[in-house]
Amino acid sequence: MLRKTLSLLSALLMLGIVCQAQWKPAGDNIKTVWADKIDPKNVLPEYPRPIMERQEWKNLNGLWQYAIVPLKNAQPVEYQGDILVPFAIESSLSGVQKRVGEENVVWYKRSFDVPSSWKGKSVLLHFGAVDWKTDVWVNDIKVGTHEGGYTPFSFDIAPFLNKAGRQELTVKVWDPTNSGPQPRGKQVNRPEAIWYTPVTGIWQTVWLEPVAQSYIAGLRTTPDIDKKMVTVEPNVLGGSYADVVRVVVKADGKIIKSARASASQPIEIHIDEPKLWTPDSPFLYDMEVTLLKNGKEIDRVSSYFAMRKISMAKDEQGIVRLQLNNQNIFHFGLLDQGWWPDGLYTAPSDEALKYDIQKTKDFGYNMIRKHVKVEPARWYTHCDRLGILVWQDMPNGDGEPHWQMDKYFDGVEFQRTAESEAIFRKEWKAVMDYLHSYPSIAVWVPFNERWGQFKTEEISDWTKAYDPSRLVNPASGGNHYPVGDMLDLHNYPEPKLYFYDAMRATVLGEYGGIGLALEKHLWAPDRNWGYVQFKTSEEVTNEYIRYAQELKKLIKTGYSAAVYTQTTDVEMEVNGLITYDRKVIKMDEKRIRETNLDVIEALK
Secondary structure (H helix, E strand, O other): OHHHHHHHHHHHHHHHHHHHHHOOOOOOOOOOHHHHHOOOOOOOOOOOOOOOEOOOOEEOOEEEEEEEEEOOOOOOOOOOEEEEEOOOOOOOOOOOOOOOOOOEEEEEEEEEOOOHHHOOOEEEEEEOOEEOEEEEEEOOEEEEEEEOOOOOEEEEOHHHOOOOOOEEEEEEEEOOHHHOOOEOOOEOOOOEOOEEOOOOEEOOOEEEEEEOOOEEEEEEEEEEOOOOEEEEEEEEEOOOOOOEEEEEEEEOOEEEEEEEEEOOOOEEEEOOOOOEOOOOOOOOEEEEEEEEEOOEEEEEEEEEEOEOOEEEEEOOOOOEEEEEOOEEOOEEEEEEOOOEOOOEOOOOOHHHHHHHHHHHHHOOOOEEEEOOOOOOHHHHHHHHHHOOEEEEEOOOEOOOOOOOOOOOOOOOOOOOOHHHHHHHHHHHHHHHHHHOOOOOEEEEEOEEOOOOOOOHHHHHHHHHHHOOOOEEOOEEOOOOOOOOOEEEEEOOOOOOOOOOOOOOEEEEEEEEOEEEOOOOOOOOOOOOEOOEEEOOHHHHHHHHHHHHHHHHHHHHHOEEEEEEEOOEOEOOEOOOOEOOOOOOEOOOHHHHHHHHHHHHHHHO
């Protein structure tokens, strides 16, 4: 018996060694410190969706088979090697680092087991995000298709599972990058300057989750501090009118409220003397949501929410100010691209994902503008817990109209095709639905500059009507129309106030971009780019502080928010506070923090 046990342990050890040997980061580009810690058998092991968490689940990240084949070809008989999911195939951490192109597709394949305890349950196959068009087969049966590169989707695969033994999962992905009209952010086929490497295929966690035939598919949570109330709208699939949803609210581990309603109804819960969420005190209430059928519990999820209010009002000088919990607050933050030299769209670990947010707090900022990208769910939970306001951009796509520099542009807007417009509307709604319940989200930004900007007034009005609990920045630095809640100006490198809107908040959506290229920390040593460049950390810090002093003056005369470019270097851009590999903070952190806190205090 001992000999058999030792033989089994030896075999498992050898399997682990072989698995490790099959994967290593591809290419010789710079990498983060977290790249060296990746275990291909335990990739991004954290529960992917902490705002709606169940106890049972199975992670499908790890080594899959892949093949890049022409779009017109059928499923390959033979695959070309292993890829580490969920890293995009163009990334180093995928172990592949190959381009795909619109003329090709990526096929993925892996097998998996389903625990015997899941028998009789629905089994949800979740994809955090896949860029862009995804087709999915289970045991050679096509189970679904999804279009969209930034939001989660799932399929109930229980009807297609074998009764016993291994199950086979096959995924096909096509992504036209900048050759198509779909949202794609900064990705281009020929990266240069402010444009980056394409990201194709699976780039967030793939996972399985067992649920009952009736289950909680989503929660839409909206606080109202003026009424001392939070509204919870459960999305129950497979339920009946008689099913009941119970919500239990906890503060500091103690139950403070409980309420029930039919599964088809929103639940309004009054919170006595609510503790308000702020960047300085990001208090979160825990919430347990249970689905009951005939009095019996059939599903339960853990969640959380915050009591906070996003609004705006005129101050004593008549300047429109942004407000948090009915108090003026200057939103001051970083333009955060969310790119990684080794994982591209995907952070190498949860620790890495949290790092950029934590450093933003350490630098003294209270806000992040998430720039033309949508992050995994855990990123927003980190913002909720750490206390960071988020301006959420819609990833840009398609073409651009003429850039009109007048105060208000009354010319002809960009004309999208019917297909392009439908894609935008569908994906923007999906982004808003995905992120609605995260308290850190403060501002929706449907357009960045003029990239893909169309029907601005209509899109802005729809965004505001769909979520009146947040502010709408209709076009950050784009063609300006008198719509939405903000007039957003971009000016590089130093801050300037050249337009002003007395009816909306006037904000500086981008400025700065002070460059410093540090040898051994560069993506492209011979092609570095920044709006202005200096040679030492002291010079860059001094220039940053000079801009901040100018910004303080402009706050008094009209600015109500500002966004500095940017958190980290990204590929050929060297204008980050931190190097692209996250190994060097390029400015004097102490001086930057003191300066930033002073800027935020200018309104108080």
